[in-house]
Amino acid sequence: MDNGTPRVAYFCMEFGLHEKLHIYAGGLGILAGDILKAAADAGRPMVGIGILWRQDYTEQFIDEYDRPYDSYHEYRYDSLEDTGVVVTVLIRDEEVRVKVWKCTAFGNAPLYLLDTYLPGTLSWNLTGQLYGWFEEERIAQEMILGIGGVRALQALGIDVDMYHFNDSHAVFAGVELIRQQMTKGVPFTDALRSVKQHIVFTTHTPVSDGNEVHTHRILQYMSSYDGLSSDQIVQLGGDPFSMTAAGLRLSRKANAVSQLHGHTARQMWKLVPGGSDILSITNGVHNGTWQDDSIRQAHASGGDLWAAHSALKRVMIDDIERRNGVRLDENVLTIGFARRATPYKRSDLIFSNREVVGDLLRNHRIQIVLSGKAHPNDMGGKATITNLVRIAKEYPGSVVFLQGYDMAIGKMLTRGCDVWLNNPVRPMEASGTSGMKAAMNGILNLSTLDGWWPEACQQGVNGWQFGGGYEGGDCNSVDVVSLYHVLASDVIPTYENQRDAWVGMMHASIDMAQWQFSAARMLQEYYEKMYV
Numbered sequence: 001m002d003n004g005t006p007r008v009a010y011f012c013m014e015f016g017l018h019e020k021l022h023i024y025a026g027g028l029g030i031l032a033g034d035i036l037k038a039a040a041d042a043g044r045p046m047v048g049i050g051i052l053w054r055q056d057y058t059e060q061f062i063d064e065y066d067r068p069y070d071s072y073h074e075y076r077y078d079s080l081e082d083t084g085v086v087v088t089v090l091i092r093d094e095e096v097r098v099k100v101w102k103c104t105a106f107g108n109a110p111l112y113l114l115d116t117y118l119p120g121t122l123s124w125n126l127t128g129q130l131y132g133w134f135e136e137e138r139i140a141q142e143m144i145l146g147i148g149g150v151r152a153l154q155a156l157g158i159d160v161d162m163y164h165f166n167d168s169h170a171v172f173a174g175v176e177l178i179r180q181q182m183t184k185g186v187p188f189t190d191a192l193r194s195v196k197q198h199i200v201f202t203t204h205t206p207v208s209d210g211n212e213v214h215t216h217r218i219l220q221y222m223s224s225y226d227g228l229s230s231d232q233i234v235q236l237g238g239d240p241f242s243m244t245a246a247g248l249r250l251s252r253k254a255n256a257v258s259q260l261h262g263h264t265a266r267q268m269w270k271l272v273p274g275g276s277d278i279l280s281i282t283n284g285v286h287n288g289t290w291q292d293d294s295i296r297q298a299h300a301s302g303g304d305l306w307a308a309h310s311a312l313k314r315v316m317i318d319d320i321e322r323r324n325g326v327r328l329d330e331n332v333l334t335i336g337f338a339r340r341a342t343p344y345k346r347s348d349l350i351f352s353n354r355e356v357v358g359d360l361l362r363n364h365r366i367q368i369v370l371s372g373k374a375h376p377n378d379m380g381g382k383a384t385i386t387n388l389v390r391i392a393k394e395y396p397g398s399v400v401f402l403q404g405y406d407m408a409i410g411k412m413l414t415r416g417c418d419v420w421l422n423n424p425v426r427p428m429e430a431s432g433t434s435g436m437k438a439a440m441n442g443i444l445n446l447s448t449l450d451g452w453w454p455e456a457c458q459q460g461v462n463g464w465q466f467g468g469g470y471e472g473g474d475c476n477s478v479d480v481v482s483l484y485h486v487l488a489s490d491v492i493p494t495y496e497n498q499r500d501a502w503v504g505m506m507h508a509s510i511d512m513a514q515w516q517f518s519a520a521r522m523l524q525e526y527y528e529k530m531y532v
């Protein structure tokens with residue numbers, strides 16, 4: 001270890017390291033995976049603490065009525081190292097045994113994975129499904145991550161200077177650290193003050209559903225107080241218990257994940273007395289994972305960027321044909337859109353006016369590739385996916401929906417499309433990292449001014465914005481009119497008639513993203529602004 005560099009334990013419910021390790025749902029996990037890879041690249045003393053989800057988040061496929069359905073496998077992993085460590089966590093008055101695995105297989109700093117799948121125990125299934133269905137299940141999972149995670153680090157003999165909670169799921173780790181001080185006779189207030197010096201917290205979603213709240217009744221039922229009194233737990237998270245408020249009160253510093261999200265989060269959480277300040281540290285993605293080597297080389301060496309891009313586009317078109325039996329046209333402007341299906345992301349916005357978009361599709365001016373998953377009990381998100389699948393059937397050969405959105409599909413689309421569409425309702429998208437992946441590959445972003453994009457967008461130079469940052473009840477119609485306008489007056493004509501200008505924009509996009517939106521830059525900022 002280089003002297004003075006803080007040793008960091010990075011806690012997260014999900015880690016997206018590779019599509020073959022099925023322990024992530026979406027952006028939060030990809031961020032965590034990318035941080036561990038950046039830490040390994042930079043030789044930083046960081047470890048990850050996560051959960052070995054045996055049944056994934058959900059593998060979601062489409063049935064014969066165009067409806068998404070969830071399917072769960074039981075995964076076994078041969079590449080994980082057995083640490084031999086088992087810790088226990090008291091959950092609902094039962095001592096739950098938690099086994100600890102180690103993963104270093106993906107060029108990442110060590111990731112320790114907690115697992116309750118032990119034969120003959122009642123709680124074997126607690127680490128089954130990521131973000132399970134029931135509140136009690138979710139709380140148990142968070143206790144395993146937080147309390148189990150602290151105990152696992154201690155049992156492994158790993159010294160930690162800084163605990164980083166990536167979102168609030170890990171706040172019980174703070175409760176456990178306080179409890180340990182109190183067993184040595186330190187009063188609660190002093191224990192909180194000293195523990196706080198070693199915790200930082202990243203807050204994510206501005207969507208209120210994403211900010212968990214629990215009643216004290218249910219926390220007591222689950223044995224979540226971990227030996228603290230109800231008064232002390234209320235001091236941390238309030239009544240009802242807000243996980244985010246607890247994260248803010250347990251940490252010395254907090255951060256939001258883009259500049260704009262920083263403004264939003266400071267507004268949202270200004271009424272948490274005793275909460276830490278919220279800085280803005282914009283997310284980044286791991287270049288080695290998300291940027292294709294051929295693109296990096298062509299960009300750096302003045303090689304033929306268009307040829308490199310076209311090769312990746314063909315790879316995507318071939319793969320889509322294998323998956324869906326649909327052959328897209330290599331010469332048509334291809335728009336990609338892949339995200340979790342959740343209302344604020346408006347996955348079907350571009351289809352709002354069928355006359356306009358129908359003409360563009362039938363005349364082969366554009367083609368559209370979509371992918372996405374909805375949370376298993378998000379009926380609205382699932383209805384959106386059904387809508388997309390039906391639209392794809394109406395425009396055969398011009399619109400495709402790929403089922404089973406995962407890192408492999410994400411990689412393929414952020415390399416192979418021409419334009420990356422993103423249209424969240426501002427300011428609901430905290431960051432939106434898929435656009436950074438696209439930008440690094442010279443895929444031009446076409447996005448509302450939300451998340452990271454206001455920091456990056458130079459109109460017509462490295463991509464395009466639409467909607468002008470509008471926030472209002474009628475933003476759907478404002479944004480869609482603006483989207484069609486930018487498509488018709490800028491994006492399509494440039495693609496069709498000005499190839500050199502387009503390639504110039506691809507270079508500008510890569511220049512903009514390669515460092516500023518890399519996980520390496522983000523990690524450096526965490527060390528400079530949060531860990532010291």
Ligand SMILES: *Cc1c(COP(=O)(O)O)cnc(C)c1O
Binds near residue numbers: 434437
């Ligand atoms: C990058 C990525 C995300 C996050 O992208 P957003 O832009 O935040 O929607 C989600 N899922 C997968 C599989 C990804 O690769």
